[in-house]
Amino acid sequence: MDRRDFFKTAAMGTAGAAMMSSPLAMFTSCAPKEKPCELRISFQEGTAPCKTLEEKLDYMEELGIVGLEPKGKNLAERVNEFQQALRGRNIRISAICAGFSGFILAEDPSVKADFDSSMRDIIAAAGELGSTGVIMVPAFNHQSPCMPHTLETRKYLCEQMHELGEYALKHNTTVILEPLNRKEAHYLRQVADAAAICRDSESAGVKCMGDFWHMKEETSDYAALLSAGTEYLQHVHIASRGTRKMPGEDGELDNYVDGFRALKQLGYDKYVSFECGCNGDKEILVPAAVQLMRTQWEQAL
Amino acid sequence: MDRRDFFKTAAMGTAGAAMMSSPLAMFTSCAPKEKPCELRISFQEGTAPCKTLEEKLDYMEELGIVGLEPKGKNLAERVNEFQQALRGRNIRISAICAGFSGFILAEDPSVKADFDSSMRDIIAAAGELGSTGVIMVPAFNHQSPCMPHTLETRKYLCEQMHELGEYALKHNTTVILEPLNRKEAHYLRQVADAAAICRDSESAGVKCMGDFWHMKEETSDYAALLSAGTEYLQHVHIASRGTRKMPGEDGELDNYVDGFRALKQLGYDKYVSFECGCNGDKEILVPAAVQLMRTQWEQAL
Numbered sequence: 001m002d003r004r005d006f007f008k009t010a011a012m013g014t015a016g017a018a019m020m021s022s023p024l025a026m027f028t029s030c031a032p033k034e035k036p037c038e039l040r041i042s043f044q045e046g047t048a049p050c051k052t053l054e055e056k057l058d059y060m061e062e063l064g065i066v067g068l069e070p071k072g073k074n075l076a077e078r079v080n081e082f083q084q085a086l087r088g089r090n091i092r093i094s095a096i097c098a099g100f101s102g103f104i105l106a107e108d109p110s111v112k113a114d115f116d117s118s119m120r121d122i123i124a125a126a127g128e129l130g131s132t133g134v135i136m137v138p139a140f141n142h143q144s145p146c147m148p149h150t151l152e153t154r155k156y157l158c159e160q161m162h163e164l165g166e167y168a169l170k171h172n173t174t175v176i177l178e179p180l181n182r183k184e185a186h187y188l189r190q191v192a193d194a195a196a197i198c199r200d201s202e203s204a205g206v207k208c209m210g211d212f213w214h215m216k217e218e219t220s221d222y223a224a225l226l227s228a229g230t231e232y233l234q235h236v237h238i239a240s241r242g243t244r245k246m247p248g249e250d251g252e253l254d255n256y257v258d259g260f261r262a263l264k265q266l267g268y269d270k271y272v273s274f275e276c277g278c279n280g281d282k283e284i285l286v287p288a289a290v291q292l293m294r295t296q297w298e299q300a301l
Numbered sequence: 302m303d304r305r306d307f308f309k310t311a312a313m314g315t316a317g318a319a320m321m322s323s324p325l326a327m328f329t330s331c332a333p334k335e336k337p338c339e340l341r342i343s344f345q346e347g348t349a350p351c352k353t354l355e356e357k358l359d360y361m362e363e364l365g366i367v368g369l370e371p372k373g374k375n376l377a378e379r380v381n382e383f384q385q386a387l388r389g390r391n392i393r394i395s396a397i398c399a400g401f402s403g404f405i406l407a408e409d410p411s412v413k414a415d416f417d418s419s420m421r422d423i424i425a426a427a428g429e430l431g432s433t434g435v436i437m438v439p440a441f442n443h444q445s446p447c448m449p450h451t452l453e454t455r456k457y458l459c460e461q462m463h464e465l466g467e468y469a470l471k472h473n474t475t476v477i478l479e480p481l482n483r484k485e486a487h488y489l490r491q492v493a494d495a496a497a498i499c500r501d502s503e504s505a506g507v508k509c510m511g512d513f514w515h516m517k518e519e520t521s522d523y524a525a526l527l528s529a530g531t532e533y534l535q536h537v538h539i540a541s542r543g544t545r546k547m548p549g550e551d552g553e554l555d556n557y558v559d560g561f562r563a564l565k566q567l568g569y570d571k572y573v574s575f576e577c578g579c580n581g582d583k584e585i586l587v588p589a590a591v592q593l594m595r596t597q598w599e600q601a602l
Contacts, residue, residue, distance in 0.1 A: 081569040128406065141452065148449060148450070149449070149450035149451065149482055150450065151442065151484070151487040154483065154487070164429050182452055182455065183452070186352060186451060186452040186455070188491050189494075189497075189499065190491070190494060191493075192492075192493040192494075192519065192520065192521075192524065192525065192528065193490075193491060193493075193494065194516060195520040195521075196490075196491065196520055198520075199520055217497060218493065218497065218528070219493065219496040219497055219499075219500055219528050219529070219530060219532075219533065220493075220496075220527055220528050220530060222527065223493065223524045223525070223530075224493065224524070224528065224529035225523040226521055226523065226527070227493065227519070227521050227524035227525065227528070228520070229518050229520060229521060229524075231520075232520065
């Protein structure tokens, strides 16, 4: 079986599974919201096993991937490149993955100023590309000096996020807070916390996301994603759950059904985007990961 | 209508409502867990509009209240009093509300030592009384000097909670972490965070709770309580949601249906306990609050 045959078979399998179980899924999970429950998969630029952007997009289209998540670094210089490459394709820019300098909770004013100016450049470019938003982490553990984790800092963060969110809205996009696992970013570790910061930032331009890798921090994928809800959940990252490789590479650990159940109940209409490495042959493991996601999406009732 | 007639009418209304809607509720929410979904209401000692403990328990029995939540202070001296008073009644000790000296995240070793010894005395007494657990807050904002909110402190807290949890298990009870609103306790504000600390404490004696008053911090009552789940959710507090008075005193704000829906789906078999003041006539507002809870419990499908 060559690659094209593999894709055809995979696509038929998915369609067959959808025909069998979708009517029930639509009734039990999605009907209350009256929204479609389509799984919209996105790749980062490094996900597809190809060299050029055109080759990557061709590969993605064959697999039915509908989103591309570029890195934010120097995004303004690449707006035209992406616009040209996506013309006539069924692929849109999903979210933009960080890429700014500095960080928002920096104690050093010059580091905070770096963040402010570089983040705003990325937001403006993200808006031109029709992106759902720009992903950001308030502070990694290795970033210092960092403001202390206090009530006053939370208030400051909400005020700063409000400003960023309003700026993003003017550019028809958003800023997306990403909770990480505590070893990488103790400051923001859980989706419910990010969602509460969105609420208290009082700007429709402030959103949050869940990452199935970092969500090992959560006691329940389902509850975590529901806590963000339709109001705040703007993006989702996926990876294998033991080693952050392709979904499926960690066997039984790679169960996303409980989280997908939340997405379907919410009528989630944004992207689930790969952010992971790969330990084996991408030509096999990337399509297998996509198929695993589609199968589990159907199982999520 | 005298008070006894009011109780009879209220009880009949509840039974009627239960007959009409319980079969559906059992099927849609509780059947998967095969557990009963009974609303088990508890009062603190100050809730009933009576003077003596006997009068309070008589009043509670008439209203169908099945739990009593005493304060932890000097609990060891009161074990016999409670045991005598509860003999032959359909009321059990629910949780024990704090009452210890010091706090677990104190930087001052003598304050930490005060916590350790007083908390252990309360745990032992709670076990004698068959309590579900002893409620604790890791640190109120006003308590200082407090360990900083860092990854290292979280690790320390989990280690200390493990010790406490194992001690509680030996006494056939648990310790229950309570998240508060951020103005009272920034350190622990959300149920999902408390639940993750339970998990990482690696002791079946470490549990958590939700308080509908403090849960204004949450974006979703339903998601918050589900994040604790059957494994960690050991107690629930209730109050009106605008002013922390009797449920119902804040009108439409006092909606607990979304949270109750989570409790029913979990097959929650512990207590929902009043922790609130009262702005009006308790003889009217306490039974009305109980009735409101029972009505909303039935509505939670």
